[in-house]
Amino acid sequence: MxxxxxxxxxxxxxxxxxxxxxxxxxxxxxxxxxxxxxxxxxxxxxxxxxxxxxxxxxxxxxxxxxxxxxxxxxxxxxxxxxxxxxxxxxxxxxxxxxxxxxxxxxxxxxxxxxxxxxxxxxxxxKVKNQELTTNLDSTKVVLEDSKKYNQVLVGQNEELAKTVEKGQKLSITNLKTAAYKLRSSGKQIETDKASRADVLQIKFTIAENKIAKSGDKVYYVQVIDAKNNVLGDKATITFGDTSLTYSFTSTVKYENKTVDVTEQLKGKDFAKGTYFVNVFDKEELISKSSFSLR
Known part of the structure; x- marks a missing residue:
């Protein structure tokens, strides 16, 4: 149990x-x-x-x-x-x-x-910027081409202006000087003797120029005797930095046609030797000649 x-x-x-x-x-x-x-x-x-x-x-x-x-x-x-x-x-x-x-x-x-x-x-x-850049580049090229073309035009205009300016200048030809004896009758007789000379006659021709400006033209005539003296008025005029002493001025009415100019410079006791005659358009010498008295 x-x-x-x-x-x-x-x-x-x-x-x-x-x-x-x-x-x-x-x-x-x-x-x-x-x-x-x-x-x-x-x-x-x-x-x-x-x-x-x-x-x-x-x-x-x-x-x-x-x-x-x-x-x-x-x-x-x-x-x-x-x-x-x-x-x-x-x-x-x-x-x-x-x-x-x-x-x-x-x-x-x-x-x-x-x-x-x-x-x-x-x-x-990016796409828009690329398009803008492309357009700007194209515009830049066009502007550069236009700039170059304008520069060419400016150059051509300057050359044309210079050509026109040169073309507008009047030419002096046939510069001649002669000495004369004055008679009491008023008749003048050419002479080459210093002692007989009473007046110097300076003649020149302004040529025809169709593009020149018409109107009164003033020329400064300078006559220098054998002793290097300026005859006549002996007046002095200044053009910028340039001074010019001249014998007389000749004012001519110019109408784009050929003009014959005759001026006289009276004097006395002319010296023997070589004389120089210069014609100026303002300060620019445009014609010169010489003659001699014995």
Whole structure:
């Protein structure tokens, strides 16, 4: 009887130990599964965090490249890039749990959409800028060609003006001088003796010029004797930095046709030797000749 009771107790103890053993095994299995699951979650979370950081870095690189191209949207691009940089710093400091990673992914997706929109605008601006640059280059070429053409025209006009100016100048020809003796009757007798001369007669011809300006023309006649003295009025006139001492002036009414001019210079005690006669149009010497008295 006692043996039976002992066996029953032993069986009960063994049954209890078996139940406890099974329970322990189940608990240990659950702990192991939970640990593996936790490790998987941690590993996955860490990988996701690195992936998001990598995506944000690529986003920042795209902004940096766009900003370096100096587009008209640089300020807006810089603002968006700074948002990316700020989000990267926040992500690096975060614990990387599932909830926070989800929030960071949402923010990244929003930033990515914004970037794509901005890049499309940048692309449109690039095309417009290229078209504008092409138009500006074409305009520059046209302006350069016009400038060169204008310079040629200016040069031609200057040459033409000089040609016209030269063409408008009157030519003096047949400048001749002779000495005369005056008779009491008024008759003049040509002489080559200084002691007999009473007057010097200067004659010249103004040639025909159809493009010259018509009107009164004033010429300054200078007669220099053998002693280098200016005869006649000995008046002096200044043209800029040039001074001219002349014997008399000759005013001629010119109407674009040939004009013969005769002037006389009275005097006495003419010196023997060679005389020089110069005709000036203002300060410009336009004709000269010489003669001698013995």
């Amino acid at each position: 006692e043996n039976q009771n002992s066996n029953s107790k032993l069986k009960s103890i063994i049954a209890i130990l078996a139940v406890l053993l099974i329970g322990s095994l189940i608990y240990i299995f659950k702990l192991t599964s939970d640990a593996k699951e936790l490790q998987t979650v941690v590993t996955t979370t860490k990988s996701d965090k690195e992936a998001v950081l990598k995506d944000l870095a690529a986003l920042k690189s795209s902004y940096d490249q766009a900003i370096a191209e100096n587009t008209s949207m640089s300020d807006e691009l810089i603002e968006e890039r700074d948002k990316v940089v700020k989000l990267m710093e926040e992500l690096k400091k975060s614990k990387g749990d599932v909830a926070s990673l989800s929030r960071f992914k949402q923010q990244y997706n929003a930033l990515e959409v914004k970037m794509k929109n901005l890049m499309e605008e940048v692309a449109v601006l």
